[in-house]
Amino acid sequence: MTRRVVALALLFVVAPIGGFAQTNAAAQAARRWRQQHERAIVDEFVALLSIPNIASDRENIQRNALAIAAMMEKRGIAAKLVSVPGGNPVVFGEIRTPGATRTIGFYAHYDGQPLDPAEWATPPFQPTLRDRRVDDAGKVIPLPPAGTPFDPEWRLYARGAADDKAPIIALMTAIDAMRAAGIALKGNVKFAFDGEEEAGSPNLEKTMAANRELFAADLWLMCDAPVYQTRQQSIIFGARAVTQVDITVYGPRAELHSGHYGNWAPNPAMSLARLLASMKDDNGRVLIEHFYDDVEPLAAGRKAGAGRSTTDR
Secondary structure: OHHHHHHHHHHHHHOOOOOOOOOOHHHHHHHHHHHHOHHHHHHHHHHHHOOOOEOOOHHHHHHHHHHHHHHHHHOOOEEEEEOOOOOOOEEEEEEOOOOOOOEEEEEEEOOEOOOOHHHOOOOOOOOEEEOOOHHHOOOEEOOOOOOOOOOOOOEEEOOOOOOOHHHHHHHHHHHHHHHHHOOOOOOEEEEEEEOOHHHOOOOHHHHHHOOHHHHOOOEEEEOOOOOOOOOOOOOEOOOOOOOOOOOOOOOOOOOOOHHHHOOOOOOHHHHHHHHHHOOEOOOOOEOOOOOOOOOOOOOHHHHHHOOOOOEOO
């Protein structure tokens, strides 16, 4: 996963959206850098994955935030922790490019879902390399010596190894690759790494509202998604959000005999089933009135310009 995100990050920062990773100079530079430094990249990744990252574990969340800030500072990226009272820090970083007229932001999160260690084949915060997927009888193997190529089918298991610490490492590696190849940025770049995403990001909006200028950008890329099923690099236009509602359904106080009350006594389960079924048509389109009022359709020209390696949902 990491190698795909590295190439995609480079593609966006230094090339037009229509470019293809296979022929783009920046993507090629990323591939060469990754091939030459695989063990060092994975070592940095393992160190980050070893820090527990459950959102409610404030002490370790702070450790994660400081570690990520240190990673950026090591690369000359101006970094700081930004938060509001009661919230986990957003790790902010910025690269300013002289004369730049646009700013691109990259979002990812460093917290992870709560877990039960008993459900893990190996400890969740002890990154473990396997020669294939664990559900495909993958065996634990040691990290190879520096200079030894990594098999693309090897899997590194730990909480957050994909969702969502992988993009953080990939973005940092992309910066390394560009600088090593002498590729100059064309725009300003900002990074925002959230520490509460798996808890619903309850303070992210407040944090950004309190620091509008800091987080201002022309475009934000959300680096939080699985590898597309085809394993092709993909750009998804639009990020799905979560809307939460509380619904109260009324029914009998106690169980009723269906022979006497069936079909006419209110059935809460049936009411909820009807309500849910009424929200979408057979093609998945939401039927709630005004649901799409603020949705801007993707223009045909933009779809065509995105190229064959992109995906529109």
